Amino acid sequence: MPLIDYKTALNQAFAEELTRDETVFLMGEEVAEYDGAYKVTKGLWERFGSRRIIDTPISEAAFLGLGVGAAMMGLRPIIELMFWSFAYVGFDQIINNAGCIRYMSGGLINVPMVIRGPANGGTSVGATHSHTPENFLANTPGLKVVAPATPYDAKGLMISSIRDNDTVCFMENTLLYGHRGEVPEGSYTIPLGVADLKREGTDVSFIAYGRALLTALEAAQTLQAEHGISVEVVDLRSLRPLDEEAILNSVSKTHRVLLIDENKPFCGISAQIAAIIAEKAFDQLDAPVLRVTALDAPAIYSAPLEKLQLPNTQRIIAKALTLF
Amino acid sequence: MTAQKNLASSIEDPINNVFTSEQKIAALRDMLRIRRFEQQSFKLYQQEKIGGFLHLYVGQESVAVAAVGLMSGADEMITAYRDHGHALAVGMSMEECMAELFGKATGCSKGKGGSMHFFAPDKHYWGGHGIVAGQVPLGLGLAFALKYKKIPGCALCFLGDGAVNQGVFSESLNLASLWDLPLVFIIENNGYSMGTSLERSSSIEGSLAERAVGFKMEREKINGNNFYELRAKLHNVMERARHQCKPSLLEITTYRYYGHSIADANHKKYRSAEEIHEYQKNHDPIMLWEEQLLKEGVITPSTMESLDQAAKEEVAAAILFAEASPWPEPASIFSDIYSEVDVGSDAAKRGTYFFSDTRL
Numbered sequence: 155m156p157l158i159d160y161k162t163a164l165n166q167a168f169a170e171e172l173t174r175d176e177t178v179f180l181m182g183e184e185v186a187e188y189d190g191a192y193k194v195t196k197g198l199w200e201r202f203g204s205r206r207i208i209d210t211p212i213s214e215a216a217f218l219g220l221g222v223g224a225a226m227m228g229l230r231p232i233i234e235l236m237f238w239s240f241a242y243v244g245f246d247q248i249i250n251n252a253g254c255i256r257y258m259s260g261g262l263i264n265v266p267m268v269i270r271g272p273a274n275g276g277t278s279v280g281a282t283h284s285h286t287p288e289n290f291l292a293n294t295p296g297l298k299v300v301a302p303a304t305p306y307d308a309k310g311l312m313i314s315s316i317r318d319n320d321t322v323c324f325m326e327n328t329l330l331y332g333h334r335g336e337v338p339e340g341s342y343t344i345p346l347g348v349a350d351l352k353r354e355g356t357d358v359s360f361i362a363y364g365r366a367l368l369t370a371l372e373a374a375q376t377l378q379a380e381h382g383i384s385v386e387v388v389d390l391r392s393l394r395p396l397d398e399e400a401i402l403n404s405v406s407k408t409h410r411v412l413l414i415d416e417n418k419p420f421c422g423i424s425a426q427i428a429a430i431i432a433e434k435a436f437d438q439l440d441a442p443v444l445r446v447t448a449l450d451a452p453a454i455y456s457a458p459l460e461k462l463q464l465p466n467t468q469r470i471i472a473k474a475l476t477l478f
Numbered sequence: 479m480t481a482q483k484n485l486a487s488s489i490e491d492p493i494n495n496v497f498t499s500e501q502k503i504a505a506l507r508d509m510l511r512i513r514r515f516e517q518q519s520f521k522l523y524q525q526e527k528i529g530g531f532l533h534l535y536v537g538q539e540s541v542a543v544a545a546v547g548l549m550s551g552a553d554e555m556i557t558a559y560r561d562h563g564h565a566l567a568v569g570m571s572m573e574e575c576m577a578e579l580f581g582k583a584t585g586c587s588k589g590k591g592g593s594m595h596f597f598a599p600d601k602h603y604w605g606g607h608g609i610v611a612g613q614v615p616l617g618l619g620l621a622f623a624l625k626y627k628k629i630p631g632c633a634l635c636f637l638g639d640g641a642v643n644q645g646v647f648s649e650s651l652n653l654a655s656l657w658d659l660p661l662v663f664i665i666e667n668n669g670y671s672m673g674t675s676l677e678r679s680s681s682i683e684g685s686l687a688e689r690a691v692g693f694k695m696e697r698e699k700i701n702g703n704n705f706y707e708l709r710a711k712l713h714n715v716m717e718r719a720r721h722q723c724k725p726s727l728l729e730i731t732t733y734r735y736y737g738h739s740i741a742d743a744n745h746k747k748y749r750s751a752e753e754i755h756e757y758q759k760n761h762d763p764i765m766l767w768e769e770q771l772l773k774e775g776v777i778t779p780s781t782m783e784s785l786d787q788a789a790k791e792e793v794a795a796a797i798l799f800a801e802a803s804p805w806p807e808p809a810s811i812f813s814d815i816y817s818e819v820d821v822g823s824d825a826a827k828r829g830t831y832f833f834s835d836t837r838l
């Protein structure tokens with residue numbers, strides 16, 4: 155299988171779906187002539203032209219809303235946010251319109267749209283550009299949220315998301331765009347709502363998604379090598395729908411669990427998962443459910459401190475050891 | 479009298495030359511149906527049969543009826559929360575609308591949307607939106623989709639005079655003009671946004687339609703009580719949208735008789751009883767249209783009376799229907815959220831979608 159990076163995997167997904175389905179178009183700031191702020195859409199404008207690949211002015215609320223309106227009419231917009239942090243100026247369109255129109259119309263309408271872009275800290279750009287709004291989005295019944303960690307998952311989930319008949323919020327990560335992995339050339343799908351066991355283990359379960367998954371895998375290696383602890387690592391991939399079964403199965407196997415994500419702790423994704431485990435697997439637990447999340451402050455600019463703020467292997471290992 | 483003169487002035491416009499007597503009477507019938515529906519809804523609200531907010535369209539009926547009367551099968555429309563008039567005008571039944579107000583399972587949104595959220599995609603009606611100006615970029619999307627699919631239609635996007643001060647409205651004007659979208663923005667200026675008069679909310683140069691100027695967009699101010707003028711000017715901009723893909727911004731002056739919502743206890747504070755009375759006496763769009771049709775000999779007083787009677791009977795039947803309809807089943811709380819779940823597709827076979835107990 156070819157080794158390609160995360161952004162190329164996404165690019166392949168777009169190209170395949172743009173080719174396959176005339177109703178798919180891609181819109182956002184700098185996505186066409188500039189090739190995308192992070193080059194995720196590189197070459198698409200040249201190949202598919204201005205009708206399908208559309209540069210927008212800096213008007214997130216308007217082009218997110220345009221996406222909803224066009225999706226109601228049966229098109230399949232892929233709306234790029236240069237950063238998910240910028241979604242906040244268009245949040246009304248995402249939550250009230252993409253999220254609620256189907257319900258308020260009694261099921262007469264569906265909104266087959268993908269909203270995508272990077273949602274991560276760790277790049278020294280300060281709080282306004284480092285948000286991880288997956289918890290806000292997943293808090294809205296009506297929206298789906300996915301957050302793939304690997305190039306393979308990114309491509310398969312993107313194709314599924316474009317074909318999905320509801321709005322999917324696709325959380326990418328600028329720090330992952332250059333990561334390479336094996337990705338098949340053709341088209342393939344990964345269903346939403348299916349987690350992936352990225353590492354099997356017996357002593358403790360790490361539950362993670364996005365870049366935190368990679369950090370978790372690294373920490374798992376060290377724990378095995380230096381402490382003889384066998385860690386199982388569950389990659390959620392999809393947050394809503396959520397593969398509860400995979401979480402509960404792993405917890406029932408290892409009886410210890412550490413939730414790891416780059417989201418903030420208060421009402422963050424890990425808070426929801428902790429609640430699920432408490433409700434449904436309490437008797438399986440030999441230790442409290444613990445979490446490693448972003449430190450609970452706005453994202454700091456200063457590089458060494460920002461590294462501390464996001465989950466890193468040291469914090470994960472230290473926390474994991476307290477489970478035993 | 480001036481209003482009457484105006485009414486006659488657009489009568490010779492080509493689109494009004496092809497306006498048949500039957501169509502003229504149908505327009506009156508549609509306006510009467512809206513008025514009677516709204517007036518009964520008012521009473522039902524006071525009897526607590528209807529909850530939440532209820533924004534009545536009484537006084538503004540001519541705007542929706544004239545616009546819908548000009549729509550071709552390829553046109554689309556969307557509006558804000560004062561949406562009952564538009565709904566009835568596009569042909570939604572009084573039954574489904576009244577049942578929705580009651581929160582019944584037979585409502586147009588199965589009791590899930592309420593007064594502000596009526597939809598009928600099969601009639602090219604995309605709602606019914608509760609957030610001020612939230613529907614405006616959706617209107618962009620409708621127009622974008624028409625152009626993308628190469629359908630020679632236009633999208634009508636209604637909004638209130640208060641909505642023009644939302645940022646997304648300006649963003650949308652720019653995009654519509656920049657991308658030559660077949661869109662008509664229709665500001666229904668009823669003079670107030672809740673309790674705030676236009677003077678207190680908007681810095682404007684003459685007309686709200688002038689907001690189009692900086693965006694290189696065509697604009698027009700229309701007297702909303704003059705049915706012929708409405709038709710003539712709306713037709714022009716709709717044709718320009720359909721055939722030249724050029725958007726326009728319209729300000730249509732109109733007036734609402736009731737409070738902002740029924741829950742608007744203050745509505746006698748921010749405007750005088752005389753102001754309302756003056757409008758009802760001299761500018762009421764239904765009254766003016768009736769006078770015009772009488773003058774043209776298109777209608778007789780007895781036909782007018784029977785149209786009104788029929789409208790009242792239709793509302794009465796709709797109320798009976800709503801009363802007799804069942805409440806939605808508790809389990810319906812969890813349907814119509816994800817389409818893939820509703821149809822039970824493969825895409826919805828895996829994973830948890832709802833995080834509370836769905837077995838009610």
Ligand SMILES: Cc1ncc(C[n+]2csc(CCOP(=O)(O)OP(=O)(O)O)c2C)c(N)n1
Nearest residue numbers: 560608609610638639640641668670671672
């Ligand atoms: C974003 C937002 N802010 C405030 C409100 C509350 N609100 C509802 S209607 C309204 C007045 C709007 O007036 P206008 O646009 O003139 O429409 P009209 O009610 O006159 O039809 C306000 C302030 C809202 N629904 N949405």
Ligand SMILES: [Mg+2]
Nearest residue numbers: 638639670671
């Ligand atoms: Mg108003």
